[in-house]
Amino acid sequence: MTSTLARVLQLASTTLPVGAFSYSQGLEWAIEVGDVHDEASTGTWLATTLEAGVGAWDATWVARLMDAWQQDDDITIRALSERFLASRETRELYAETRQMGRSMLELVRDDTSVPAATLALLEELDRQELLSYPTAWTALTAHRGVSAQDAVIAYLWAWLESAVLASLKAVPLGQKSGQRLLLELGGCLNAIALRAISRSADDCSNLLPGFTLASMQHETQYTRLFRS
Numbered sequence: 001m002t003s004t005l006a007r008v009l010q011l012a013s014t015t016l017p018v019g020a021f022s023y024s025q026g027l028e029w030a031i032e033v034g035d036v037h038d039e040a041s042t043g044t045w046l047a048t049t050l051e052a053g054v055g056a057w058d059a060t061w062v063a064r065l066m067d068a069w070q071q072d073d074d075i076t077i078r079a080l081s082e083r084f085l086a087s088r089e090t091r092e093l094y095a096e097t098r099q100m101g102r103s104m105l106e107l108v109r110d111d112t113s114v115p116a117a118t119l120a121l122l123e124e125l126d127r128q129e130l131l132s133y134p135t136a137w138t139a140l141t142a143h144r145g146v147s148a149q150d151a152v153i154a155y156l157w158a159w160l161e162s163a164v165l166a167s168l169k170a171v172p173l174g175q176k177s178g179q180r181l182l183l184e185l186g187g188c189l190n191a192i193a194l195r196a197i198s199r200s201a202d203d204c205s206n207l208l209p210g211f212t213l214a215s216m217q218h219e220t221q222y223t224r225l226f227r228s
Contacts, residue, residue, distance in 0.1 A: 004145050004146060004150075007144040007146065008141065008146045008150055008151065008154045011140065012155070012157045012158045013158070014161050014162055016107075016158070017106075018100045018103040019099060019100055020100065020158065021165065021166075022227045023096050023228040024163075024170065024218075024226035024228060025049070025093065025211070025215060026213075026215035026228065027163065027166055027167065027214070027226075028166070028170050029214040029215070029217045029221055031170050032221060033217075036167075037171065038171070038173075039173055039177040039180065042167045042171055042181065043184065046167070046181065046185060047188075048208070049211055050156070050160060050192065051188070051192065052205075052206070052207070053206055053211055054159050056196075056204060057204050057206035058155070058206075059155065059193060060197075060200075060201060060203075060204045061080060061084050061204075062134050062151060063193075063196050064076075064201050065081075065138040066138050067148065069118070069143070070142050074121055077135065078121075078130065081131060081132045082130050083201065084097070084132040084134055085097065085132050089216075090215040092218060092219055093228060095227075096227065096228050097132045097133045098131070098133075101132050101133040101136045102126060102136075104136035104139075105123070105126055108122060108136060108139060113143070114139075114140065115143070118143060121139075122135070122136055122139055137155065148197055152192075152193040152196050156189045157189060160189070164178045164181050165178070166226060169225060
């Protein structure tokens with residue numbers, strides 16, 4: 001195992017202390033109303049969100065941010081972070097990326113090998129409430145020498161594993177169901193990553209009305225395990 005692979009595996013791990021385990025991104029509401037109730041319906045929800053949501057939007061932002069960090073392009077980094085925050089359609093989704101971004105910033109602070117200029121930019125964005133999770137995550141990922149393609153796949157895997165874990169708790173599903181979902185959907189990540197890398201930020205779309213409505217309804221859901 002190369003040191004770069006070990007570093008990207010760490011950043012893709014569900015043990016990364018950024019609070020991803022506490023969010024379902026509207027999935028909990030879909031479970032509450034019965035739209036998601038078994039392995040098949042869970043797979044449909046996750047596949048749709050992966051393909052048309054996080055894979056069509058977040059993944060491209062990760063790729064473009066990786067480019068910007070590698071080129072020390074502070075202006076583009078700032079613009080991308082601000083636009084990503086503007087794309088969060090609900091209060092919970094906005095709060096999620098801000099909280100995870102701040103948690104990621106704590107990890108950057110602890111890494112003494114991160115250039116002072118990188119940390120200074122992240123600190124400034126945080127003070128101005130413009131720091132999103134992808135911005136902070138790619139700062140550390142780019143610094144560790146990870147390629148754009150590997151970074152996008154790692155980011156997608158982290159999202160997928162967290163979403164499957166939420167499904168295991170809330171549907172609920174068994175461990176074998178979770179592994180089948182990871183195997184099936186994980187096999188799509190390379191193709192999704194390649195498409196994301198080839199897109200510009202202006203060519204992205206994250207139109208998922210059902211996803212947005214579920215997130216909105218979750219804000220007033222009476223009984224819930226997750227913060228989104």
